[in-house]
Amino acid sequence: MSDALALGTLLRSRSMWAALVVVFVVLLAIGSAHTSVTTRAQRIANLENVLKCPSCADASLAQSETVAANELKSTIRDWVGQGLSDQSIEARMVATYGQGELLRPTESVLWIVPAVAVSAAVAGLLLFFARRRPPERGVSKEGEARVLELLGRRADSRRREVDDDG
Amino acid sequence: MARARTRVVAAVVGAVSIALIVVFALRTSAGTGTTTTPLGGSVAKAISGVNLANGLPISLHEMRGRYVVVDFFASWCGTCLSEEPQIEAFTFAHRNDRTVGFIGVDIDDSINNARGFLTRYGATWPAVVDATGSIAQAYGVAQPPELFLIDPVGKIVSSISQPVTATELTNWIREAKVARA
């Protein structure tokens, strides 16, 4: 296998990957446009998901069908109809029922800790692999070429495919 | 190196677990706590209706000048049933006390059930039915029983959402009077 052919293969595959990513992102962007406008029904649904049903053990208003929850839902519908913002509706509910009324905690530490944990995990993984490179027990280019030559590339790749799902 | 790292990680995990266990242990021994209403200090919303005990109109507003205990209850609520004798004892003890008032609010319930609840136990205290649920909503009542203490100028002092005794109710009012004086 000549170097030029290998380079060509590499370039072709590079461009294929690049094209893949570009098409994917463009399609996703098209598909997610126009979804940022929230309708009144969506706002009500969001509020019902964020606000706890005060008389329930552990359920949002959306998940609850008790008499008290249904009354609160109609109150929220009225407030949305009167043009109150989500923040002021949440504030009203918190003022009446306490901080436990919000199912989205306001303690910043509860948001920071998982975010930090996830970032640390990703950073740790990247660092781990950055330190491993280059592999200590690698095979030299010549050696690899020789092995491939001996085995025959096609046969090798076919066998590896069938074999390596362990 | 690897050995030390394993130990450090194990020690950290152990420490975090112990902290968690201590928190849980404290929590289990603490039992159910009193929740105080976020409405403390704000003006109590109006309560009015027909007194189930005698059929006459009654309102919170006409009790201005007294410390008023507002008791949100329901006929289906087990704790309300078990604490009814205490409520009766409390209202009976203060029946001639011009500084103390009481009003029960029946929520998430039907008038017939509420009436049955009161007659079954021979209750004499005044109670209204919150048919639309608006009173419970205004007071942020999550679960009956919940009791609110309103001061003589009509502001909410605090609330109790666990079973109470007549003595505790009397002490509650006494403490509020002391705090105000």
Add this chain to the structure above:
Amino acid sequence: MNSWIGHLGIWIGLSGSVATIAMCLLTLWPGSVNLVSRLWVAAFVPLLGALVATFAMEHALVTHDFSLAYVASNNSRETPLLYSITGMWSALQGSILLWVLVLTGYLCAMAIRFRARCEDRLFVIALGIVGLVALFFFYLISGPADPFAEVSRAVADGTGPNPLLQDNLLIAFHPVFLYLGYVGFTVPFAFALASLITGRIGEGWLIATRRAAVFAWACLTVGIVLGAWWSYQSLGWGGAWGWDPVENVALLPWLTATAYLHSVMVQERRGLLRIWNLSLLVATFSLTILGTFLTRSGVVVSVHAFSNSDIGPTLLSFFAVIVLASVGLIGWRGDRLVSSGSIDAPISREGAFLANNLIFACFAFVVLLGTVAPVIVEAVSGGAISIGRPYFDTFTVPLGIALLFIMAIAPALPWRKAGAGVMRARILIPAWSAVGLLAILVLVGVRGFVPLLTFSLGGFAATSALRQLALATLGAHRHGLPPWRGLVGRANGGMVTHLGVICVAVALCASTSYATRTLITLKPGASTVVAGRELTFVGWQTVNAPAAKGYLAKVRIGGDGIFRPGIVNYDNSPSSTALPSIDSTATQDLYLELASGAGLGLPVSIEVISEPLVMWLWIGGAICALGALLALVPGSRRRPTDPSTVTLPEFLGASPVGGR
């Protein structure tokens, strides 16, 4: 009488557990004879005790013996036979009896399975550890949560089970599968601890307990999916998953166990990640105990939780012992397990498994934090907070999408290192098919960032899994084996499970993203159209069962027949119970629930929730279970790979267990 037999059973179990532990200890005593090789049948005694106790409980329930407090509060004369039988796990004490039954069953199975390895200290210690766990649970039902306590005053009739526990057949299956899953992880956990105690670094115990782990995982998966299905049918809000504490604590061990099932392959193949795998098993088992504590002690509140009880401190102490003993053992012995090898390249099978494990660990961390944070915040600042869907979704949706991506890539990656050629040959085509799927979805008008990302990555992962299955089937054919051979074995069964998980992910995303709610009011005979279906209100129907009274609204939906959402008052419950009715099809569910009062002659008011693809949640769950079953069938190709560190006798000892 039943109380007497029940207590007898518990005492048989207690003494049997003590005997098992004593037998193991005596065997381990230096210079003593191996008692386990002669007396391994003693491990059957706890099962015998549990069976006697279970028999007593079922007999008491079926014959309505209200002299038992448990029967009096969970059964009544009107309770039908089936719900009398399931009454055993309708409340706390009985459910711990079920736990004990399952655990002693596993203990017994373990004794039978490994009786040929009685000379092995590792097995003797593991058996002793399972015996200890059994002793603890027998202790729980002998005192703190005694299901056979008698009532102080005789009652004529019991109160009957909770209304939600007597209208759905799933109560006969969901708890049983859930407990088979929870408890099943005791076996690999015991082997993990035993390997730490002996300091044995071989991979033998992993292979030995692989089946147990896969079986427990399958049962846990089925248990969780059935639980979600039951919630969906009963709770009346049209969703299957509410991030409720009880749901979360079932998910936690599932997450760590799933991580384990992946990372254990790295250890078997390469001898790496040993401490990590041990930790995952310890975490899985500890989390089942922590979950039981959280939901059974009243520390967290939940719609699914049993009433408060006094077993909290006991369970918490047990949890503390497990965690501290395991962490101590890992700290003490862990250094012996550190392997010399290492993962060479990020773009490799083991690299993908590592990423997968980190995501699962983060996922579990977020779920655990969200579940216990209200308790911690209250302890620290005294304020009450609530954590629900908005919090969990913020973290778990991105993590779930990342998992789908890894799931698409990993099966195609070779071990050790992947070259550009391999990537192109194996991934580019599935990747372009994902892009093609995305293009089609966008063209037909599907909108939304998260749904489109989920669907396309789901398509990517599905193509990847199907490709592996096709290759394996072709490979089997080429080797002269029947094609179904390409579907069995752990790798291929795993791919089938991936397909199931993709179904669940897509269905969950579609049903939550595109749900619509409509409130309709109809007079008898009138019809309207909701979500493309014609709904006709036929009329009211009264419910007049012995223990329940109420109304059902008969609603005809298109040609699918009559559906009956209703509202029922059970005699033993003060509030009425709504009975939703669901018209379920492959593409869309219409979830009907009465929205207001009911009565003959009145118009009906119904909330109609239309959700696409909900049925695929349950189908996906079934495919997951099927995949796990296929993974339990010995594969056709490879024997367990022997890592470089294993000693020959150990490998020989292990090989009859782990496949061909």
